[in-house]
Amino acid sequence: MQSAAIKVSPAQIRSYGIGVSAGFIRPLVTRNYLAGTEIYAQGELAGELYVVEFGAVRIHRLLADGRRQVIAFHLAGETFGFESGGTRTFFAEAITATGIRPLGAAAGNLGTPELMALALRGMLKAQEHLLVIGRQCARERVAAFLLDMAERQGDDVTIELPMPRIDIADYLGLTIETVSRTFAKMRAQGIIELRGTRSVTLKKRDILTELCR
Amino acid sequence: MQSAAIKVSPAQIRSYGIGVSAGFIRPLVTRNYLAGTEIYAQGELAGELYVVEFGAVRIHRLLADGRRQVIAFHLAGETFGFESGGTRTFFAEAITATGIRPLGAAAGNLGTPELMALALRGMLKAQEHLLVIGRQCARERVAAFLLDMAERQGDDVTIELPMPRIDIADYLGLTIETVSRTFAKMRAQGIIELRGTRSVTLKKRDILTELCR
DNA sequence: CGGGTGTTTGACGTCTGTCAAAAAGCGTGG
DNA sequence: CCACGCTTTTTGACAGACGTCAAACACCCG
Numbered sequence: 203m204q205s206a207a208i209k210v211s212p213a214q215i216r217s218y219g220i221g222v223s224a225g226f227i228r229p230l231v232t233r234n235y236l237a238g239t240e241i242y243a244q245g246e247l248a249g250e251l252y253v254v255e256f257g258a259v260r261i262h263r264l265l266a267d268g269r270r271q272v273i274a275f276h277l278a279g280e281t282f283g284f285e286s287g288g289t290r291t292f293f294a295e296a297i298t299a300t301g302i303r304p305l306g307a308a309a310g311n312l313g314t315p316e317l318m319a320l321a322l323r324g325m326l327k328a329q330e331h332l333l334v335i336g337r338q339c340a341r342e343r344v345a346a347f348l349l350d351m352a353e354r355q356g357d358d359v360t361i362e363l364p365m366p367r368i369d370i371a372d373y374l375g376l377t378i379e380t381v382s383r384t385f386a387k388m389r390a391q392g393i394i395e396l397r398g399t400r401s402v403t404l405k406k407r408d409i410l411t412e413l414c415r
Numbered sequence: 416m417q418s419a420a421i422k423v424s425p426a427q428i429r430s431y432g433i434g435v436s437a438g439f440i441r442p443l444v445t446r447n448y449l450a451g452t453e454i455y456a457q458g459e460l461a462g463e464l465y466v467v468e469f470g471a472v473r474i475h476r477l478l479a480d481g482r483r484q485v486i487a488f489h490l491a492g493e494t495f496g497f498e499s500g501g502t503r504t505f506f507a508e509a510i511t512a513t514g515i516r517p518l519g520a521a522a523g524n525l526g527t528p529e530l531m532a533l534a535l536r537g538m539l540k541a542q543e544h545l546l547v548i549g550r551q552c553a554r555e556r557v558a559a560f561l562l563d564m565a566e567r568q569g570d571d572v573t574i575e576l577p578m579p580r581i582d583i584a585d586y587l588g589l590t591i592e593t594v595s596r597t598f599a600k601m602r603a604q605g606i607i608e609l610r611g612t613r614s615v616t617l618k619k620r621d622i623l624t625e626l627c628r
Numbered sequence: 629c630g631g632g633t634g635t636t637t638g639a640c641g642t643c644t645g646t647c648a649a650a651a652a653g654c655g656t657g658g
Numbered sequence: 659c660c661a662c663g664c665t666t667t668t669t670g671a672c673a674g675a676c677g678t679c680a681a682a683c684a685c686c687c688g
Binding site for chain 2: 643644645646652653
């Protein structure tokens with residue numbers, strides 16, 4: 203369980219403990235997933251919406267020959283699981299050790315205005331991502347990704363990437379090699395700093411911003 | 416007005432007539448737009464949702480240097496104008512002579528379950544389009560586009576493309592030249608037939624389907 | 629201190645983009 | 659109804675960014 207690629211807080215450990223030990227018949231509030239495990243699969247009956255308690259989730263889809271597109275990443279506090287129709291259209295997997303909490307609402311029913319807003323926000327994100335993937339070069343795509351991750355982590359200068367390079371590549375419509383080379387070039391130019399492979403410090407945010415115009 | 420690139424039915428002419436001649440103070444039910452005119456612009460205050468009565472609408476976004484991504488096309492009967500937040504995130508333009516009818520609902524408020532379903536459907540479409548743009552080659556993208564257009568036109572063998580090549584290119588994340596070459600190759604292989612530039616007959620739908628796996 | 633996964637780097641190929649010009653459509657006007 | 663001119667589309671030649679294949683390297687965990 204501690205094989206998670208990211209540090210686990212005491213609260214998260216506690217959550218794990220509950221999930222593992224307690225034997226209630228009613229489902230536990232938080233469900234826990236190990237790194238790399240499936241939350242739901244394409245084709246399944248659409249279930250509920252979820253909030254990420256800790257960890258990170260990737261939503262993706264596959265082509266017949268294995269090509270993969272990561273549709274979205276979801277970090278702590280974010281909601282996922284919206285569907286249009288009765289079945290799951292995508293796969294959802296835990297990237298690192300992850301806890302999620304089911305919302306009362308079903309995937310296709312937006313009961314409250316808050317949920318509607320979240321659904322519309324999800325649509326917007328997907329549509330904006332279309333511009334990135336459809337019309338920007340590798341360097342610009344990586345810049346957009348880094349800025350997006352930074353914004354979702356409180357606009358800190360140093361950000362943690364919970365996902366491996368291959369996920370970033372599949373999210374940006376690139377190959378792992380291109381992502382790696384782009385990171386390397388940005389580092390060489392002093393735009394970013396890499397501490398290990400999952401930690402990035404944005405040294406020249408203005409240049410990254412400029413790349414996303 | 417007859418400069419529209421697509422034939423205009425008597426009902427459409429009638430609608431135009433009303434729009435042009437009547438001087439009511441209350442807004443007319445159907446609003447008419449000439450080919451190429453703006454329906455709303457990025458940055459505007461988000462208004463209402465619209466249903467396309469006839470014609471076709473493109474939703475798009477621009478980068479600073481003019482690169483453009485077409486997010487979606489909307490044909491007769493389809494609803495557009497969803498927004499997440501108070502302002503328009505994209506441009507909406509009439510492709511051909513187009514009539515749209517405002518729904519009562521505002522862009523950010525999904526009053527009814529029907530509207531929620533439409534919003535979720537829009538999200539799904541955008542997410543599926545991510546896979547096409549992010550992971551498929553030119554040939555596969557064009558195949559996906561043709562099948563999508565066919566499905567939305569009653570799965571007829573012959574489909575009408577209301578948009579010029581440049582819109583298709585910007586929708587698929589390609590250049591106009593690549594789209595043209597891909598069409599040419601498909602025609603040479605007997606997969607499609609082109610009658611004029613806006614009319615396509617799908618001769619071997621199975622091959623197109625196979626390309627989208 | 630290894631072994632395995634994940635990442636980086638290198639060499640090379642190719643698909644798509646770019647630039648340019650010809651051809652085809654389409655609307656206008658004679 | 660046909661000729662003209664503009665726009666859109668097609669075609670061609672060439673270039674470049676990114677993908678592919680392969681190997682070295684780093685990191686993580688036992």
